[in-house]
Amino acid sequence: MTTNNKIFISGDEAVAQGVKLCRPHVIAAYPITPQTITVERLSEMVEAGEMEGIYMHVESEHSAISAAMGACAVGARTFTASSSQGLLYMAEGLHYCSGGRWPVVMMNANRSVALPWSIYGDQRDSLSLLDCGWIQVYVEDAQEALDMIIQAYKIAEHKDVLTPMMVNLDGFILTHTYELVAIPEQKMVDEFLPVFETPNKMSFEEPKNLGFSSKPDDNTEFKYQQNEAMFNAIDVIRDVDQEFAEKFGRKYYDMVEEYQCEDAEVVLVALGSVCGTIRVVVDKMRAEGKKVGLLKIRYMRPFPEAEVKNLARRVNAIGVIDKDISFGYEGTVYTNVNSAISKIDKYVYKSNFVGGLGGRDITKAEIEEMFDKLFFGVANKSEEKVEFFSLNVETND
């Protein structure tokens, strides 16, 4: 345990503080709203000599991820950050980076993608890149954001994982709102986070061919191995969270967090900051005697299949809040949750609530309405459907 000093900062700034504590050698990032404060603060820290790393001014996000990979390939601890269109501009490099097994850590400020152009938050940017081979974690508040940056380096750089990691914060809701955040001591972070070592680096002593092509004879084996590394991350995530809790006194329940789920009949599943609002609604409805709960999914990749199945075996209904939509089908989180539930020998009533798009609030009243709809759906054996929350106009449905 430690006597942490607490300061009043935004989520973006909390990320910058976390990055500083991890002593990256290279930061290569291009500013984009709502990630901007993070990279501005980091560049100020480098300029003021508060941290020893190099801040690379790049001309685009594509260059940022390319520079980050290059730095990682000589054995440097590396950080980048992006959001929305910027993250999508990185997409080509994201696959490259995960395939090359370079453990770059990225902060992504979850923001809507155009068109219509919008700087406000939803989770379509990172969820549309779920298949790019990066570990994805979604945080609920600024403290978790700072702590997850520190954990991210330890997880990503682990020899059995060696996979890049994306720490996702809801745009504006987390990036620009202020809260008291405990800043760990540098000495303790140094003890927690060992020096980065990787076999995948350019070295004059041991020259290697880095990032080569493959023929059909080899490609499947490399991809199998990459998938296994992602599964290895599940154990590493658990161990790192446990070690973090012992050292810093804050625990995040690894892959998922269950809130009031012990005897719950109806549960909402969500990612990120909306979980904070759901907790308040759960408390209110529990006080009224309704058995409701929250499953906060922290990691979307690797996916917490075992945890979702375990919950589904105990409840009657699961509602999934998606701050995204895969046009022509349903929300991406819903698809993943459904896939896990389909593997258990029990029927669970499910519903998909698509909301919070382009920065629209998901209110306490709406969350209560979702819980009520789930109770109603179970009682009346309703059809399972994907529902948009909440449209301001009538539709033809």
Place this chain on the structure above:
Amino acid sequence: MNRPKKQEFKFPTHIDEYPTGPQYKAGFLPEINAGWRSVRPVIDHEACVFCLRCYLLCPDGTILKENGKIEFDMDYCKGCGVCAHECPTDAIKMVKE
């Protein structure tokens, strides 16, 4: 840095024999592409002045400086003839395979 020596590549039989990602000790080239050639370079060492113009200009890096003499790596020479064309003393001739 010394030029890595080509070594025989053994194809893995277990997944653990694969490197972590596509990064591997340099010098392994599991295939040769000499089959592209219809002509090959032959050097007259008497005429060669070791100016290294061919060494610099070979588009495939197949010309070696071995003990003060020019040699060709016939596993990878594609027979393009750039070396013969650029040799100031006409020491290299392209002959039919």
